[in-house]
Amino acid sequence: MSKVRVPFSGLVFVLAFSLAAYGVRWSPNEFDIAQEPGTEEVYRLVLHNDSDETVSFRIYVGDWLRDEKGTNDFGVPLNGARWTLDRSFSVGDVVSVRYTVQLPQEGEVGVQGTFRSWSPQVIDSIRGVQRIAIGEDVGRAPAIPGGLVSVARTVEAIDGEGLATVLLTIRGAIDFQGLTISEVYSRGVELAAIVTSEGDFDTINRSNADWINLSHDQVELAADERKEILMMVTTPTDYRGTYWSIIQAESRPVVIGEISGTQVAARPSVGLKVFVTAPGSENLSGEVIYVRERSTDPLTLEATFVNIGNVQLVVKSQVKIVDQSGRTVRDFSFAEYGRDYFRILPGSRRTITVVDPSQAPLPAGIYQAIVRFDFGGDNAVVGVRAFRVR
Numbered sequence: 001m002s003k004v005r006v007p008f009s010g011l012v013f014v015l016a017f018s019l020a021a022y023g024v025r026w027s028p029n030e031f032d033i034a035q036e037p038g039t040e041e042v043y044r045l046v047l048h049n050d051s052d053e054t055v056s057f058r059i060y061v062g063d064w065l066r067d068e069k070g071t072n073d074f075g076v077p078l079n080g081a082r083w084t085l086d087r088s089f090s091v092g093d094v095v096s097v098r099y100t101v102q103l104p105q106e107g108e109v110g111v112q113g114t115f116r117s118w119s120p121q122v123i124d125s126i127r128g129v130q131r132i133a134i135g136e137d138v139g140r141a142p143a144i145p146g147g148l149v150s151v152a153r154t155v156e157a158i159d160g161e162g163l164a165t166v167l168l169t170i171r172g173a174i175d176f177q178g179l180t181i182s183e184v185y186s187r188g189v190e191l192a193a194i195v196t197s198e199g200d201f202d203t204i205n206r207s208n209a210d211w212i213n214l215s216h217d218q219v220e221l222a223a224d225e226r227k228e229i230l231m232m233v234t235t236p237t238d239y240r241g242t243y244w245s246i247i248q249a250e251s252r253p254v255v256i257g258e259i260s261g262t263q264v265a266a267r268p269s270v271g272l273k274v275f276v277t278a279p280g281s282e283n284l285s286g287e288v289i290y291v292r293e294r295s296t297d298p299l300t301l302e303a304t305f306v307n308i309g310n311v312q313l314v315v316k317s318q319v320k321i322v323d324q325s326g327r328t329v330r331d332f333s334f335a336e337y338g339r340d341y342f343r344i345l346p347g348s349r350r351t352i353t354v355v356d357p358s359q360a361p362l363p364a365g366i367y368q369a370i371v372r373f374d375f376g377g378d379n380a381v382v383g384v385r386a387f388r389v390r
Contacts, residue, residue: 023050024249026272031231034279038237045229045272047249049221056220057249059229061212063204064246064273068304068351070342074246074271076202078209080113080184081191083168085199088177089117089149095170098194099201101132101185103162108133110186113168115151118178126183128153132164148174151181165194206310206346208243208276211235219249233276240281241310241346246271277311284376285309288383289349291371296389299330299356303371303383306349313375316341319354320370321362329367332357362389 027046035041049055064074076082083097103109113126128142132155142152149172156165168181179199183191188210193201215230231247250269289304299321307313321330333340334354344350354371366388374380 023052024048024055024251024268024270025050026247026249026270028272030273030275032275032277033233034277035233035235037235037239037278040232040234043231043233045231045247046226047219047221047229048226050224052223054220054222055251057218057251059214059217059219059247059249061209061214062246062248062271063207063209064244064271065202065204066343066345066348066350068349070336070350073202076204077182077184079186079188079207080182081193081201081203082183083179083181083196083199083201085179085181085197087179087198088175089170089172089179090175091172093170093172095197096195097168097170097181097197097199097201098156099166099168099183100192100194101164101166102190103132103134103158103164104187104189107162108136109189111153111166111183113151113153113181113183115149115170115179115181117149117172117176118180120148120174120176122147122149122176124149124151126151126153126168126181129155132158132166134158134162144171148172149176149179170197204244206241206243207245208233208235208274209245211243211276212245212247212274214247231274233274235276235278240278241283242275242277242312244273244275244312244345246273275312282311283309284311284313284379286313286315286344286373286375286379286381288371288373288381291369291383291385293369293385293387294353296387297361298359299362301354301369301371301385302351303354303373304349304351305344305373305381307344307346310346312346313344314341315344315350315373315375317352317354318372318374319356320372321356322368322370324366329362330356330358364389 025048063076063078067073110131116123127145129137138155141154152169154167156167158164190205191203211234213232219227248269248271285308287306291303294300294302317334320328323329334352369385371383
């Protein structure tokens with residue numbers, strides 16, 4: 001079996017839409033595997049082409065996450081991280097972001113990166129160190145790159161445990177708005193942000209993409225044809241909890257329109273999420289970060305829940321509004337897309353907005369909003385917020 005990977009590239013930007021609407025699908029549509037650490041298993045997947053035309057596919061393993069609003073995000077590079085800096089940069093600005101990378105046991109790893117400014121759009125590679133190794137190139141600053149916008153990489157330090165601190169230095173010879181930076185490593189490593197300079201940092205430190213080998217990296221399916229794809233999963237000996245990735249079947253680019261004389265293309269794809277869990281190692285745990293009222297007419301609450309365990313949680317939430325006498329005056333639950341629950345990955349946070357379905361105004365007074373998050377068994381957590389209605 002060949003190991004299939006697609007390196008992230010910031011040099012081509014296309015839109016994407018799901019092939020499922022066109023009759024192309026995986027079965028099963030999601031794979032949730034319980035597999036012992038240190039074992040190797042082979043699973044059978046089937047790619048169906050229920051459409052009336054022949055389609056060629058590239059098949060690869062990628063990373064994904066859910067954002068704080070519950071939307072799936074497939075833009076985080078495999079074995080890497082992404083910074084999104086929604087801010088203004090001025091001529092002469094020197095802006096830094098710092099992060100750490102835990103080196104593998106061999107003590108070295110390769111790294112490449114790209115960046116894209118939003119307006120005006122400048123796309124280029126990150127310059128500087130491309131191999132991080134103990135005792136090499138530590139503290140050596142790269143030559144300042146030229147260009148309208150530049151990003152340079154420096155390894156500031158590596159401690160005795162193999163934890164490297166990496167500095168990315170951003171410079172602009174022009175005023176520009178917004179910047180997206182992507183760093184990609186030669187293998188799966190644990191990355192963590194130290195300084196984000198007002199940006200958002202995204203990475204997946206519980207990816208199982210490196211564990212997966214596929215029997216095919218390309219297939220062509222005639223109308224109404226299906227193809228079996230073998231997936232070999234080799235788990236490490238010391239993993240615990242749940243790790244995840246996605247297997248994408250992507251067709252050739254399709255031109256879908258034109259903007260200011262530039263053609264806009266899409267790469268239609270259909271994905272199969274793969275969850276792998278070590279049996280008996282599950283830790284179901286969560287906490288409430290905050291609860292606040294956004295409005296009292298109609299009553300609208302916002303609450304943030306964090307999954308601090310090691311498996312994906314299926315969470316139901318219930319809201320009670322209690323007056324000063326201790327009487328419950330409102331009792332309702334959160335729902336979206338016709339479901340009374342949401343899913344949240346390990347290490348992620350989810351912010352929900354809950355509106356009182358009665359729409360009836362509360363009388364003037366002081367109340368407590370009690371938001372309960374229930375994710376199985378006796379594991380429920382509660383957030384409380386006092387508020388006043390005038």
